Amino acid sequence: MKKMMTYLLVSIVAIIAIVFLVGLFIPRDRTFIKTAVLNSDVSKVFNLVTDFRNQTTWRNDVKEIIVINDNTWTEVPIKGTAITFKVKNKVVNKIFEIEIVEPKNFNGYWVGTFKQTKQDLTEIEFKEVVTISNPFFRTLSYLFVDLDKIMESYLQNLKQKLSE
Numbered sequence: 001m002k003k004m005m006t007y008l009l010v011s012i013v014a015i016i017a018i019v020f021l022v023g024l025f026i027p028r029d030r031t032f033i034k035t036a037v038l039n040s041d042v043s044k045v046f047n048l049v050t051d052f053r054n055q056t057t058w059r060n061d062v063k064e065i066i067v068i069n070d071n072t073w074t075e076v077p078i079k080g081t082a083i084t085f086k087v088k089n090k091v092v093n094k095i096f097e098i099e100i101v102e103p104k105n106f107n108g109y110w111v112g113t114f115k116q117t118k119q120d121l122t123e124i125e126f127k128e129v130v131t132i133s134n135p136f137f138r139t140l141s142y143l144f145v146d147l148d149k150i151m152e153s154y155l156q157n158l159k160q161k162l163s164e
Contacts, residue, residue, distance in 0.1 A: 016136070023135025026142055029108075030132070034151045035125045040162045042116035045124065046093045048161060049112055052085070058161035061153055072101065080145075085110075106132045106141070126151060 038045055048058070052073050056062050064076040071087040084102035088109065089095055096112040108130035115123040128151060132138040 019139045020136045023137070023139040026135070026138050028131050028133060028138065030130045030141070030147060031127065032129075032147050032151050033125060033127045034155050035123070036155055036159070037117070038122045038124060038159065038162060039164050040122055041120065042093045042114050042122040045122045045158075045162065046096065046114050048158065049114075050090065050096050059154065059157045061150070061157075074102070100130070105134060105137050106130055126155065 052065060052075075053067055054065075055075075056065055061077055061079075062075050063078045066074040066076065066082075068074065068084070072084065074082050074084040076082045081103060083100060085098045086101050087097070088099045089097040093114055093116070095114070097109060099109045100107050108128065110126065110128045113125045113127075117123055128147060130141075130147060132141050
C-alpha cells in the first residue's frame with residue numbers, strides 16, 4: 001500500500017513537472033485575428049459591439065454582465081472563468097480597445113477596428129492577444145481553451161444579431 005502511494009505521488013509530481021516544462025517552450029502570447037465584411041452601417045456595428053451592457057441579448061456564450069462602471073465590466077460566461085474588462089481606447093466608429101483586468105493569472109487585450117467602405121459596408125477586424133506568464137497555466141490554456149473558436153462564435157453571434 002505504501003509503495004502504491006509513493007508511485008501515485010511520484011506520478012502526480014512527474015505530470016505536473018512535464019506540464020510545467022512543456023509550458024516553458026510555448027509562447028507566452030497567443031494572438032487571434034478575425035476579419036469580416038458586414039452589410040450593416042459602421043455606426044450600427046460599432047454601437048452593438050461597444051454596448052457591453054446588453055451583450056447577453058445577442059451573445060450565446062455569456063450568462064451575465066456585471067457593470068462596475070461606465071468603462072469596466074465583468075463577463076460571466078456560460079462555461080469558464082469570469083473576466084473583467086476595462087475600456088482602454090474608444091474612437092467612435094473606428095477603434096474599440098479593451099484590456100483584461102481580472103483574473104490575474106493572465107492578461108491581454110482585444111482590439112476591434114471598424115471601417116465604412118464606399119459601398120456602405122463595414123469592414124471589421126477583431127484582434128485578441130492573451131499573455132499567460134505561468135508556464136503551467138500556459139500549457140493548460142493551449143490544451144483546454146480554444147480562443148479561435150471563442151472569437152469565431154463572437155463573430156457569428158454578431159452577424160446573427162445584424163441579421164446577416
